[in-house]
Amino acid sequence: MIVAFLFAVGLVIGSFLNVVVWRVPRAESIVRPPSACPACGHEIRRRDNVPVLSWLNLRGRCRDCRAAISPRYPLVELGTAVLFALVALRFGVSAAALAYLYLAAIGVCLALIDFDTRRLPDAIVLPSYPVLAVLLAVASWGSGDWPALLRALIGGVVLWAAYFLLVVAYPAGMGFGDVKLAGLLGAALAWLGWGELAVGGFAAFLLGGVFSVGLLLSGRANRKSGIPFGPWMLLGAAIGIGFGGAIWTGYLDLVL
Known part of the structure; x- marks a missing residue:
């Protein structure tokens, strides 16, 4: 029941996150004005603001001007709902679930x-x-588990410092925004354990590297092309949170 409940909550939160993603980069309020069609400016009716279902009912078009509505909107809603359900499966009914639900949303x-x-x-x-x-x-x-809080503090500082050194050594490789995000993810990973921190931190570079190689091989980028690294940091952290402990234990068993 808690998984189903958080899935439904995730749909609603995902709808709000679409607003955040559109407005924050433009320095606009995420509260006012109400959501409107970017093509014709008509305010979106309440019945047309139901997550996923409204998009399907409208067949992906504005009710007033029939302009296309990107499928990214329902995908964000569904994706957020799935993440919330996974957090429920991972943490159950606990105070920790609140922290990782928040992390999933941002x-x-x-x-x-x-x-x-x-x-x-x-x-x-x-x-x-x-x-x-x-x-x-x-x-x-x-x-x-108060030691977990101290571990989170140390983990946040360690990952922040690691990314800071990378930026200093190779400024073209990533930005200081990645450094600030690293401290946040380091704390969330280390609260769970050192294994989660190690796996989550490494997975970001592994996934980002594989993606970059794929772009190079497909001719869609060259060695001077930059890629946004934040998504890979977040995906790596998700792997660390979900499976980091098991992966780290398996690695140590294999090595030792």
Whole structure:
């Protein structure tokens, strides 16, 4: 029941995240004015604002001007719902689930904004530090695992420092937005364990590297082309959160 409930909540949150992804890069309010069709400016009716179903009912077109509505909108809603359901499966009914639900929500926003604009907005990343700190502290209090909170602090500093050194060594490779995001993800990963931090941190470079090689081989990029790295950091962190402990244990068993 909790998985189904959070799936439904994820659909609603995903609808709101579409607004955030569109407006934050443009420095617009995410509260006002109400959502409207970007083509004709007509305010979206409430019955046309039901996640996924409204898009299907309208056949992907504005009710007023019949302009096409990108399928990305329902995909973001469905994707957020799936992530929320996975968090429920991973953490169940716990205080920790709140922290990782929050991380999933901002992760969707940051990944899409980075793909669109090659930026990771401070307006989302920086406020997330105190929010995640409070949520992880509540989770430690609820579980009685206070060492996890200290581990999160250390992990955040370590991953932040690692990315900072990379930016200093090769500024063209990534931006300082990646550094700020690294501290956030490092804390979330390390709260779960050192294995999760190691796997999540490494997976970002592995996935980003594979994607870059694919672009080079397909001729869609050259060695001087840049790619947004934030999405791969977030996907790597998701792998670390979901499977990092098991992967790390299996790796140590193989090596040792």
